[in-house]
Amino acid sequence: MPLFARLYNFAHWLTQDRSEAEELVQETCVKALKGFGSFRQGTNFRAWMYRILKNTFLTSRAGLKAATISLDDDEAALVEPIAHGTPESILISSLDQQTIQAALDGLPVPYREVILLCDVDEMSYQEIAETLAIPIGTVMSRLSRGRKAMRKWLNEASTRRAFK
């Protein structure tokens, strides 16, 4: 089962629940087996599998709940720019994994998923665009906003820790 562990990791990040992630991966595999005829040889198999998973997520309970969060409402909070290269931002790399995971957890799904696909699954912008069925420009803008939001959150966490 190639990709199984990676699909599961992505599913768990999307659903934020173990049993829902298992259901999602199971349903994705069943759909992929049934619909393997629709996979075009020579195209990107990984993007095809992730697309099935993402589409299945969208119609799941967790997906419907995530869809009720308006991206526009979150963008105001996400676009606030922060300075690069400050001593605070450099501390990000020294923060523990739990803090970084909490920052990822706190991102709205559209930002969390592009960051995971880019940084964890190391997909190209083109692959992410294919997987999520969004324009490549949207991939880049969500990545930029999501990363800015994460850096802001982590900088604040780092500052809170320094004052404890």
Add this chain to the structure above:
Amino acid sequence: MTCDEIRGKLAHYVDSELPAGELADFESHLRGCATCAAEALEMLQTKRAIRAAGTRYVPSPEFRLRMEQSIRSRSQRRWFDMRFPRLALAGVAAVLLIASVTVLLNRTGRERELTEIADLHVTALASSNPVDVISTDKHTVKPWFAGRLPFSFDLPELQDSGFTLVGGRVAYFERGSGAQLLFSLRKHQLSVFIFKEEPREFPFHEGTLTATRLALQIETWSEGGLRYFIVSDAPASDVHALSELLRKAAHS
């Protein structure tokens, strides 16, 4: 390139999305500009930190087994339906089917594992940051894995061997995490993967297996409860020389 132009493209750089034609100019600017270099480093460190933290969830062995059984039963059912439509043949067919499927599953399992290991090597080399701990010193690289892996391993002495340790990262494969160590030899890069060997996890027998996937040499063996893989475009003799060094380190 100006600093503003560089800042506008830093994300493309750390994501390996910068067009090849711009890379030389971009890196030349970074070498001469401490501010831009610091920003690039910070973005790279953040990306690495997210990658490490983002690989958080591992499927449970129970769930994995359930999925494997479900997929196997589907494959077996389809195969049986095609070959033996009449129930009168069921008794004989069942025996033949079990034998064939066992051989087939072992073989396809092994093929799949080798291909995935080769993919891990290629993916790491294609990454802008193939290793998370960068050091030629085994006393720096080995301790970095402490607390990140559920096992420990020994690294060989490399003096006069021609091999150089480049660094390491945590690799994720099937049921869990393992070590990926990158070595260089002349112009070749060699990945050494080490995973804990659970019963029935890897469809390999005892002894050494050598194979070629994606024009890469692969050597795998089991030692002290750990499964080792070496993947490289180096000649098989060089891959074997590194495996000998690792075996010697494991025995020392």
